[in-house]
Amino acid sequence: MTNFALLISPAARGAYFADTHAVARQEASGVAGVDLGEIETIGGMDFLFASCGEARLADLMRLSFAQGIFRVDGPNWQPIEASAGFLLHPDFVSGEKYRGKTNEMLTQLLVNIALQEADTGNDALRVIDPMCGRGTSLFWAMRYGLSATGIEQDPSALNEVRRGLKKWTKLHRQKHKLSDGWVQKSNKKGIGKYLDFQAEGQSVRIVTGDTVQARDLLGKRPFDLLVTDIPYGVQHMGGADGARSPLAVIQKAAAGWAACLAPGGVMAIAYNCNIPKRDEMFAAFDGLGLEVLERNVAHRMSESIVRDVLVLRKPT
Ligand SMILES: C[S@@+](CC[C@H](N)C(=O)[O-])C[C@H]1O[C@@H](n2cnc3c(N)ncnc32)[C@H](O)[C@@H]1O
Known part of the structure; x- marks a missing residue:
């Protein structure tokens, strides 16, 4: 030592x-x-x-x-020269600035905690962010050499992410492939429309849709890590119904999120523990057979926001 x-x-x-x-x-x-x-x-x-x-x-x-x-x-x-060995230029994670973006360090912490606690036995780990915004967690996953899929209800996210990717791939001469399509029949609301980005031997997919429909939007192949930063009930709206607290959406989505995980898979969910309270958040996942892991990283961001991370593991 x-x-x-x-x-x-x-x-x-x-x-x-x-x-x-x-x-x-x-x-x-x-x-x-x-x-x-x-x-x-x-x-x-x-x-x-x-x-x-x-x-x-x-x-x-x-x-x-x-x-x-x-x-x-x-x-x-x-x-000493010690490299983290990340792939892709950091601009893919940090370059874009937009309202509602999750702090890049916090996002990396979520990936780290989920990686530390996961035990799926799989070599090529897959990440899901079921409320992915413009994909901070997904591009972090790619920097770690992991493939990732995100679900975002805002249909403008796909074009904004595409615009950002075109800029950063050109600037950093990053070899890549961009493509799009539908996970289900095309429709006017754009539900099920996806954007795929392939680079560094990994892929990132962002699908437009409601996270409550995660099972239909994602297919059957399980994920090893679920990493997400849910709305804080302050800056952004909680869900499609415009509710301030995201709790109702989480309650409806929890079973689908749990079903997406492989045995030994881990969820690391960042939330404002003022809205919803910690026990309400725990209760939303109660009865789904998940083990609660105590990783207390609560930190006060402002008068109304104390961010914490709920860490849950699916038994092997
Ligand atoms: C805190 S933001 C996440 C930001 C993201 N980590 C990033 O850096 O871009 C929460 C996201 O959840 C999305 N969201 C809220 N309700 C949703 C739902 N029912 N289905 C899918 N996405 C939802 C919001 O549109 C918002 O983009």
Whole structure:
């Protein structure tokens, strides 16, 4: 075991605010084979200390808050070349700015927690985001070398994502294939229309539709990870009926989401635990045979939003 100091990106405060240290520790605690130490602020920089073998460094660099890593030997600190090994340019995740976009670090944390907890035994993992917006989680998945599918009710998402992809593939000379089609009979509302993006040996698909219909929109092949950031009941509407709280949609969608998961698959769902409350959120998934995993990453974003993540696993 070697001692390392992981530099916490100052940008993490923009995602986790005053709770940055607690969230960072909680996220890092899921990396197997690592003994975590304290977080210390030295010279205005925050470091998380850890002991592990060199083979764990890529996993540490994949943590959402990680900016860099030092080998620590008493007072001698050596910055080291440790790559997270991500595919695609980061602009595919961070380049587009739009109303309602989920913070990229938080999205990466969801992917990490789901990966840490999943145990499906599959080699090529598949990700679903059943409320995917413009696809922050889907492009993160592709950066991790995973294929991903998203469902979004707003029909304008497909064209906006297509526009963004054309820009970033051109700018970064990214080899790719874009195509579209229907998962069901074409219709005026665009329900079931999809956009496919293939690059780096992976694929991202965004399907227009209501997440309550997830089973019909996704086909039968199960997913290993379900990663999503549901509406906060504040900035955006909860569902097609215009309700402020997203709870009604989640209650209707929960069984379909659970059915999409392979045994050992994990859901990591970010939500504002003011709307709906934590126990209401738990209750929506009650009786579906899912195991609740305690990964407390609650962080206050504003007076009305305390974001937390519900982590559930389908038994193997
Ligand atoms: C917090 S946003 C997710 C943003 C996304 N992670 C991103 O970065 O682009 C929640 C999304 O859920 C979508 N949504 C709400 N109700 C839905 C439903 N019933 N079916 C599908 N999508 C829904 C909203 O349109 C919104 O885009």
